[in-house]
Amino acid sequence: MVSNLENLVAEWLPLPDLAEALDVSIKRVHSLIDERAIIAVRIGARNIRSVPAAFILDGAVVDSLKGTISVLQDSGYEDDELLVWLFTPDESLNGTPMDALRAGRKTEIRRRAQALSW
Numbered sequence: 001m002v003s004n005l006e007n008l009v010a011e012w013l014p015l016p017d018l019a020e021a022l023d024v025s026i027k028r029v030h031s032l033i034d035e036r037a038i039i040a041v042r043i044g045a046r047n048i049r050s051v052p053a054a055f056i057l058d059g060a061v062v063d064s065l066k067g068t069i070s071v072l073q074d075s076g077y078e079d080d081e082l083l084v085w086l087f088t089p090d091e092s093l094n095g096t097p098m099d100a101l102r103a104g105r106k107t108e109i110r111r112r113a114q115a116l117s118w
Contacts, residue, residue, distance in 0.1 A: 052098070
């Protein structure tokens with residue numbers, strides 16, 4: 001599934017690059033991962049823990065991401081599956097669920113995520 005992720009997600013940030021983009025310490029990045037505010041997976045030939053660059057908007061983590069991750073996890077999604085769902089294009093959204101979150105359409109995406117558990 002990781003190879004599918006590599007095809008779906010256009011740009012990845014290794015954790016040190018994420019820390020720089022957020023202007024925080026690497027320790028804070030690890031806390032964000034532990035808090036499930038972001039999801040990191042091992043990607044690429046070097047198997048480096050990275051996060052999708054789309055998780056960052058205007059120098060911060062997309063505000064609605066943590067709650068959406070929580071809803072998807074409650075629906076039984078594992079990290080890789082969750083990322084695939086967030087980055088798979090959906091014609092009814094004119095983009096991906098992640099695009100919709102970045103555009104501020106949190107309610108619509110969370111409603112769709114909740115429906116996955118039914």
